[in-house]
Amino acid sequence: AQSVTQLGSHVSVSEGALVLLRCNYSSSVPPYLFWYVQYPNQGLQLLLKYTTGATLVKGINGFEAEFKKSETSFHLTKPSAHMSDAAEYFCAVMGFSGGYNKLIFGAGTRLAVHP
């Protein structure tokens, strides 16, 4: 069975500082991994995904994530935080059961950016 653990339900950074949101996964098969962002009162938007190939994945808004199989991790980073990055971020792993593409979500990490 697949699962996702996001370390830290709340992360606070200063504007311009490095953003690091941690995600560890459990999967018995090569995983497909996703990061989504949720702004207040909105749905989830895809930031980036890893399926196969290059382990460093670049997404929208300057975010990137690195797939590390040996560490079963898929941490999300951004070199310099902007006030507009304040949101909740969800890591997810895709499983395939019952004939459909199942997404298993982590509990989420709320990112606060202060001046």
Place this chain on the structure above:
Amino acid sequence: NAGVTQTPKFRVLKTGQSMTLLCAQDMNHEYMYWYRQDPGMGLRLIHYSVGEGTTAKGEVPDGYNVSRLKKQNFLLGLESAAPSQTSVYFCASSSPGTGEDLGQPQHFGDGTRLSIL
């Protein structure tokens, strides 16, 4: 380009009332999903559908029913609302993908905020 549209956006119900949440997608996706989002618990799958006329139970299906009579629409019903069903409900859709491109992302609506008193 609407993507996934959910109606209504907000609703307040009394315990025991019924209601239907509507989800419509214009991306011709085969798969559709209903989730609920509760603080600290991420998103949990209620029901899903892999095609018109087919539905299946997800992780937390009790108290909910669904129907997919048309490919573009996926309805979520609460027959007798309970306070424990107070939540934010999200609909999503995706294509199945093929071959080595199975990792198709899900596209989400903006949610329905439901309060049950």
